[in-house]
Amino acid sequence: MIVAEQKPLDEIKGLIAEAEKVLVLGCGTCVTVCFAGGEKEAGILATSLRMASKIDGQPKDVTHTTVQRQCEWEYLDAVADQIREADIVVSVGCGIGVQAVVERFPEVWVVPGLNTSFMGLPTEQGVWEERCAACGSCILGLTGGICPIARCAKQLLNGPCGGSQNGVCEISKELPCAWQLIYDRLKSQNRLHLITQIQPPKDWSKSRDGGPRRITREDLRLAAEASE
Amino acid sequence: MQIVAYSCHYCAYAAADLAGVLRLSYPAAIRIVEVPCTGRLDVLEVLHAFEHGADGVMVAGCLEGDCHFQAGNLNARRRVARVKELITAVGLEPERIEMFNLSSAMGRQFADYAVKMTQQTASLGPSPLRAASGRVSRTGAGGDGLGTRREGSGDVGPSTQKTPAAHQERQR
Known part of the structure; x- marks a missing residue:
């Protein structure tokens, strides 16, 4: 939400x-x-x-x-x-x-x-946390369902960085390291091989860097012919 | 002066009833509104009470740990804290609303709390909202926060009533 x-x-x-x-x-x-x-x-x-x-x-x-x-x-x-x-x-x-x-x-x-x-979810009654940054090209399938774009302060694709200490991010003691979470999740699922794949630089043109975004579904448009 | 006392059915309202049975005096400014549990108390309802001219609001629930519905009084305490923030932003004093806890056997304490709340509210003076509206309104957008269980007619001033509203209600 x-x-x-x-x-x-x-x-x-x-x-x-x-x-x-x-x-x-x-x-x-x-x-x-x-x-x-x-x-x-x-x-x-x-x-x-x-x-x-x-x-x-x-x-x-x-x-x-x-x-x-x-x-x-x-x-x-x-x-x-x-x-x-x-x-x-x-x-x-x-x-x-x-x-x-x-x-x-x-x-x-x-x-x-x-x-x-x-955009986030309630983690307990009265507490909401960010979960999605609407980056336009989802990589949750590679990260065990944990988003490094929304939850890593540096938005790293190949983490963690040196600021990760005992599972906690260096920017706040309250903030878990997203890449530690990803490692733990993949390890528990026996999918650690996913983390060994080096991710190329992200295509940020699909995010805000490409300007305001627009999705068009011609099959759903009622006035497609009229507008053309 | 008018103070709305939201009192829970199982403890505070029964305590008010006991105060009446014991013939204890407490300020007539107290207008009791019975609620099934203080956990039922709605922030918006309390704001409406202030909007329509209440000088103060006391929320009286069961003793902590003894709520008939487990934790309704604890929820009410947090909501009272929220209302304090809201009315402070609006321009009213946060001391115009307080939470009290008592059992159904604490009739004397109910009367004492009523006196304490009345004195505390009196020290703040009349609500600027009542001064602005001139009198307590019974109607308005969003409902009436005061009129649901009012006893007597109009503002009865600083005198005391011998028989509490709760007791009168039961006698009918």
């Missing part, structure tokens, strides 16, 4: 300072599961903003609603009236959600209520 955390309330107050009618727009998918921007969190933020604006002497009309997925326009259309009626929309979806609202409703002023952090 995409993991995010809410911006400090003061920062959000600054973003909406000029508006009177505010809509806090939650998202029912990733940010709901990581307790950052679902129905409950949108309600808490809207209530907090109402209280704060009242205490500041400039009461704002703050409401909230949540859609199933902010990153698909079809779901946004269902709350189009609420979005258009607001002076400003505080999206508590991820960065994609914010941009989806802006692209669907270009005339609407939309600001982010969250800082989108990473």
